[in-house]
Amino acid sequence: MKKQLVATAALLAAAAVALSGCSGSASASSSGGTKKIVIAEPVHGIGYLPLYAAIDEGYFKKQGLDVQTTTLTGGAHVNAVLSGNAWGFIGGIESAAIANAKGAQLEAIGGVVDRANVYWVARKGVKIDPNNLAASLKGLRIAASRHGGSVEIDTLYELQKLGMDPSKDVKIINNDVSGSELSLLKSDQADIAATSDPVLSEGISEGIWGQPIMSLPATLGKFAYSDIVTSKANVKKDPATVKKFDAALAQGMSYVLDNHAGAQKIAEKEFPTMSPSLIQSTLTRTYADKDWDGIGITDAALKVDLTVARQSGLLQDSSNPATAANILDLSYLPKNSN
Template sequence: MPKLRIAEVTRSIFYAPQYVAIEKGFFKDEGLEVELTTTWGGDKTMTALLSDGTDIALVGSETSIYVYAQGANDPVINFASLAQTDGTFLVSREKNDNFSWEQLKGKTFLGQRKGGMPQMVGEFVLKKNGINPQSDLKLIQNVDFANISSAFASGTGDFVQLFEPTASLFEQEGVGYIVASFGNESGQLPYTTFMAKESYINENEEIIEKFTRAIYNAQKWVASSSTKEISKAIHSYFEDTELEVIEIVVDRYKNQGSFASNPLISEENWNHLQHIMAESGELPKKIHYKTLVDNKFAKKVMNE
């Protein structure tokens, strides 16, 4: 087997099963040698995939829709689910034991970058809870992803939408307090999936099958293992984060069902993703489920 190149959109505890697959030898069991690169951003990840700079990308499914809508001759196909909810949390500057979404009205909300999936989910959840993002609060969306947490820490915003482990670290430091989960509020969707170009999948079906089996074995291991065991297994990927914080984050993601329990991508979740994109005005056109999702490998390894 050749070395398999994987590009992940960011380095996140959200992707714990992927790191488990490496650390626990599930890829090695399949005869696969993997090379993991963090490409930091959906646009860069997709560019790497389309230019053959990587074989497999771990990124939000919305990127495959954007590529297809632009008329790609070799579409990008989603073949295995990894994270099945949004991974962000609503953090309040003030401690609040009786939070309600109404409390955001008239306040300043520091959201995620416009056009990204976290921002789309954020606006979807606000609307679901009776908040008009454009008129009921002051919405800030022009801060670069890498600077959102520092902007909030320096005094910008009454509320902020943050990924882990920053949200938990802010709680520990008294900078802010988690009051709601966007993942719980928005429901299941193919938030982050493994995908590859259609031509690569067709030419390397054995590799894709082995890869999917390794991910499924890691997903089963995560589902049956304790928070401490999972955190210890992935700690080397987050050396700057204390094990105690990783445990808090893993527990939070595990309890809200963020880690997909199997690689299957359901049609219901796919349609929900497009509904959220349409609500935010970011869906270029509706793409049929079977056009960009191939569950063949997931079904095979799950039925073994």
């Protein structure tokens, strides 16, 4: 299974259309002393709340930055940066490593989600023995999000840890649209879903599945799961913007860590179709699983991410291995960043 990260015409067209609604240049532009920046995201997720808090609480504005997010599915968030249509993306560093193995020059400048926001759930009626997952899962259909995405990568890795061959022992079903695993399990097109919050909480609330049969935040530990990635050219051309961006992002992270009630309000604003109780249950799990832990990225957390991606077979970088030295630039983080 090899992820093709070279942008197709369709993906680039979709990215261009989605980004056309943003004022100014899609990547970064200056107007009246304020620099406009677009961050592409693969989904609009509660895990990204520190970024949203930095926007909603005006921390970026105080730094002279007008940061906007745009949701681009199917890997287009990476392609938007490669094509120059976005200044950066939020997502897995392994996506940058996969692109760099094909000749790109991307690097992470700060962290957001510090553990894998991935959980396995079983459709109601599917019997799972938690003490013998491998035998329980054999022959089942697993909805594992988009091909080459973090959810699939982590799932393939965990299946291998269980001694299973993902290409033979289970059937992987890729679903590009976040949340489509709800309908896949509800309509009996899949037995297991590898999902993330808030979709996890939605499925529990709707009775489609029960509590997770596996929690990857627990099994994988501290993990560079979702980070801010930009091009090395952007950093070299305008390091001052990177420093300002990191300063505001650090404030957004501190806000959600220290102000749970405020985080709830921002989440309700960002996800107006979700009930407050569903948002609260999602945030409760997020805090309990320690998904947020500062904007620093440790070498150990990066190593877990890259190891998982390589062993899953989706990161093939033996000729030019990603390392902390060539894919992280944390020199612009505020002092004492975790």
